[in-house]
Amino acid sequence: MIPHFILPSNLQLKAHTIYSSPGELCINTCAYQKYSVCPICKKKSIRIHSRYFRTLLDLPISGHITKVKLRARKYFCDNIACPRKIFTERFHCEIKPYYRRLMRSNDLLFKMALELGGNKGASISGYVGLPVSPSTILRVIKRVNIQPNSLTSGVIGVDDWAFKKGRTYGTVIVDLKRKEVIDLLPDRESGTLAEWLKKHPEIKTVSRDRYGPYALGIKAGAPQANQVADRFHLLLNLGEATKRIFQSKGKELREIFKLYNDPKSERSTSAETEQPAKRVLEIVEPNISTANNSVARKYLFDKVKELHGNGITLRQIARITKLARGTVRRYVLMDSLTKRQSRSSTNLDAFINFLLMEENRGKTYRELHETIVEMGFNGKYTQFCHKMNEVYQMQPFTRTKTVTPIVAKTWSPARLSLMLYMELEQIKGNDDKEFLKLLFDKFPQIKQLEQQVKGFKRLFQSKQDGLLKNWIDEAIKSECGLKNFAKNLIKDYQAVNNAVITSISNGQVEGQVNRIKNIKRKMYGKAGFELLRKMVLAKSA
Structure with a gap:
């Protein structure tokens, strides 16, 4: 006996047989509804034209891929005025025309897509018994129509987020009381924000950073709203x-x-x-700005000159100043410190002493890089890693009986x-x-x-x-x-x-911007604006 709960209870299907093969479970079914409705004229028809077979993927059972093999019917449309003479059998739920999956399995794919994105979602779907391609995952999301909320709590936050950092930006609008994203805008122009605000007259307070076009856009689109700087x-x-x-x-x-x-x-x-x-x-x-010739770099240059003039060897000077021997040798040969001209140069030398402090031992390169970026480091993460590898490869200084070096401190x-x-x-x-x-x-x-x-x-x-x-x-x-x-x-x-x-801040907005970044990473940065907007709004609803 075939359990009745295997198939959806609200669907008029009857299971005849069930059999399994390695990794698959097949259920032979047929429909027993008395009539079907024409998709064009909406008239009922009971006259059967023929029968055909459809294979639909259902939710997995015990990790097995479940296939429902349905013996469906075609009907005559007896309405003379209708252009459609023959149509396939229609169901009021779960089964849609041209679909190869039941709607409940499609809903599961949609939830997986929102959490995992295209590639990861496709990979996990194969493990749970519902294998699809990354393109199918994305199509599932695109088919769902998601619209932003028409009303807000009246207190919103506005900030920008990056399509491509330093080049293309969009705008995220967050309801600060409900703590959810209301909408995404494709740019950060004042006109775009003003047009959106005109559609929401209920807004009374807007929190923002100090970006000028946002202030102008809020003033033009919601003059009644109080602006709060972050x-x-x-x-x-x-x-x-x-x-x-x-x-x-x-x-x-x-x-x-x-x-x-x-x-x-x-x-x-x-x-x-x-x-x-x-x-x-x-x-x-x-x-x-004098970032290329920092104060610390000028001081270390003078220190190298002073130590070399006192007869200290290059190796010892390198240990004292925490500089590479090549840098020390170059400083000794230079008459004056020249400004760096390379586009790839950074101001990492100004942070070396800070990075080598006792409190920073045990931290990862990523944590150290994030810290000094907040302090003014102007280089990339890869440049930072390369330089820090050179610093840590330096052998510890061996003190002699006659020389006791003092490490130069700079800030x-x-x-x-x-x-x-x-x-x-x-x-x-x-x-x-x-x-x-x-x-x-x-x-x-x-x-x-x-x-x-x-x-x-x-x-x-x-x-x-x-x-x-x-x-x-x-x-x-x-x-x-x-x-x-x-x-x-x-x-x-x-x-x-x-x-x-006031106590209003843009902290909630910054958190939502981080969530947008995570969604972009899940999709390997290949999501267009409409797809990304839909994923963000769907997870905020």
């Missing part, structure tokens, strides 16, 4: 401004590096026994910017704390810069209206170098102030 991007902009300040003061920083690394220096007691230096550091917002502008942002208890390294103390003692305006940076950070914790205006006024009057940054905040004052006094 706190993370505001702090990121502040860090970039602080880094540029340090980059513009290379000469002063090299002097501090030399003073800090000088073994004869009495920096630990100079603050107590001597009067502080009267030199005033004039800090301005620079227009030109990149990005690292210094991050240290100003951090609280004292968050700075783990003693070297970092000592260098900051020396820097503050020699240049009081850096201390003023630190106070401004931490004051801006505390704005988002207090949530009080009016504090932002006071901070901007102080930054413009001070000589710490944040004048241009403060003036830019005035241009977008209302959105920045809303970020200060």
